[in-house]
Amino acid sequence: MKKKDKIPGPTISRLPIYFRCLTEMKNNNISVVSSDELATMAGVKASQFRKDMSYFGEFGIQGLGYPVVHLMERITTIMQLDKVHKVALAGIGNLGLALAKYNGFSKWNFQIHYLYDSDPGIIGTVINDIVVDDIDKIPEKLDVSIGILTVPREFAQEAADKLINSGVKLLLNFTATFLNVPSDVVVRNVDLTHELAILTYHLESKQAE
Amino acid sequence: MKKKDKIPGPTISRLPIYFRCLTEMKNNNISVVSSDELATMAGVKASQFRKDMSYFGEFGIQGLGYPVVHLMERITTIMQLDKVHKVALAGIGNLGLALAKYNGFSKWNFQIHYLYDSDPGIIGTVINDIVVDDIDKIPEKLDVSIGILTVPREFAQEAADKLINSGVKLLLNFTATFLNVPSDVVVRNVDLTHELAILTYHLESKQAE
Numbered sequence: 001m002k003k004k005d006k007i008p009g010p011t012i013s014r015l016p017i018y019f020r021c022l023t024e025m026k027n028n029n030i031s032v033v034s035s036d037e038l039a040t041m042a043g044v045k046a047s048q049f050r051k052d053m054s055y056f057g058e059f060g061i062q063g064l065g066y067p068v069v070h071l072m073e074r075i076t077t078i079m080q081l082d083k084v085h086k087v088a089l090a091g092i093g094n095l096g097l098a099l100a101k102y103n104g105f106s107k108w109n110f111q112i113h114y115l116y117d118s119d120p121g122i123i124g125t126v127i128n129d130i131v132v133d134d135i136d137k138i139p140e141k142l143d144v145s146i147g148i149l150t151v152p153r154e155f156a157q158e159a160a161d162k163l164i165n166s167g168v169k170l171l172l173n174f175t176a177t178f179l180n181v182p183s184d185v186v187v188r189n190v191d192l193t194h195e196l197a198i199l200t201y202h203l204e205s206k207q208a209e
Numbered sequence: 210m211k212k213k214d215k216i217p218g219p220t221i222s223r224l225p226i227y228f229r230c231l232t233e234m235k236n237n238n239i240s241v242v243s244s245d246e247l248a249t250m251a252g253v254k255a256s257q258f259r260k261d262m263s264y265f266g267e268f269g270i271q272g273l274g275y276p277v278v279h280l281m282e283r284i285t286t287i288m289q290l291d292k293v294h295k296v297a298l299a300g301i302g303n304l305g306l307a308l309a310k311y312n313g314f315s316k317w318n319f320q321i322h323y324l325y326d327s328d329p330g331i332i333g334t335v336i337n338d339i340v341v342d343d344i345d346k347i348p349e350k351l352d353v354s355i356g357i358l359t360v361p362r363e364f365a366q367e368a369a370d371k372l373i374n375s376g377v378k379l380l381l382n383f384t385a386t387f388l389n390v391p392s393d394v395v396v397r398n399v400d401l402t403h404e405l406a407i408l409t410y411h412l413e414s415k416q417a418e
Contacts, residue, residue: 203354
């Protein structure tokens with residue numbers, strides 16, 4: 001297996017997609033899958049899938065393919081999906097509220113444990129059995145793997161700093177801002193407007209052809 | 210400029226990030242930016258940025274860099290951000306409601322015009338001045354560029370089919386399911402659980418080293 005930091009980001013981003021494909025195959029009692037079949041389902045080229053797998057020392061069996069359950073277990077280990085990861089969410093606006101109520105996270109062992117806001121009208125309210133706490137009272141050491149930022153963009157850096165000061169090293173950032181973080185903190189930016197823009201690129205493509 | 214379908218997906222996905230970087234630079238009265246500066250801000254390698262730009266025939270000025278406003282205009286045209294794009298959203302659950310109320314879309318000329326649901330208790334309610342309509346009564350020809358799917362996963366394919374039957378060619382799919390769509394329909398899957406899994410991959414990386 002290659003050293004982790006040599007594995008390209010896009011390969012890592014595709015692992016959850018492969019995992020979801022494999023889960024569907026397992027549910028359909030498929031035990032072995034060809035790279036062609038899995039790649040088609042995942043929306044990538046078969047050569048891309050095989051290259052992605054090779055980073056983790058996974059090679060298909062010639063003429064047969066990849067064993068579904070084995071590959072699921074490998075990806076589970078690689079992405080640490082076999083452990084429960086606690087999550088803290090800062091910013092109980094519309095999106096924060098939706099994520100706090102979202103039941104999809106727990107299927108992959110992600111559990112939102114803490115909710116934070118700065119609005120006195122929101123602090124103290126209860127969402128899914130979790131009391132919203134004051135973001136200024138985050139404990140010195142927060143026992144979570146991941147922080148989710150859904151605060152308004154003007155408070156993004158401040159809220160990120162507070163989570164980082166409490167030891168959070170991984171941030172999922174929905175605030176549509178660039179965060180300044182120490183080198184040992186990993187930020188993943190999700191901008192839903194960007195997703196729409198990527199789609200309209202294809203619209204132009206179709207009209208031009 | 211290369212033929213559009215030859216441009217790699219990851220390049221297209223980075224264009225909105227570059228656009229956001231350039232916007233910040235423009236707001237700070239920066240008129241020319243080096244590939245190093247822009248790449249650092251966007252979180253990619255400078256060589257990657259230059260390669261991405263080359264697909265669109267954009268080359269920096271030797272020893273100077275890229276003109277900020279010109280490049281913004283180019284990306285605006287490439288991604289059609291200079292036009293208003295109407296959006297229909299199907300599924301007024303927690304996430305659908307959050308997206309229907311999200312004010313970030315309009316800054317990039319995306320306007321949610323139609324809201325659909327199948328629940329009689331939700332049909333007829335008003336969100337941001339839009340009345341939620343019955344998804345079974347989508348007009349035969351819907352004048353939107355993009356459909357957003359936030360229905361429960363068991364209704365995902367059905368809701369997608371209804372939008373596609375009304376002429377929608379671009380779908381942003383939040384349902385964590387694979388959709389079967391005609392070849393002229395482009396689907397972009399956004400799975401928020403995947404985003405967390407990609408982060409915990411990095412957690413393992415850190416612990417292992």
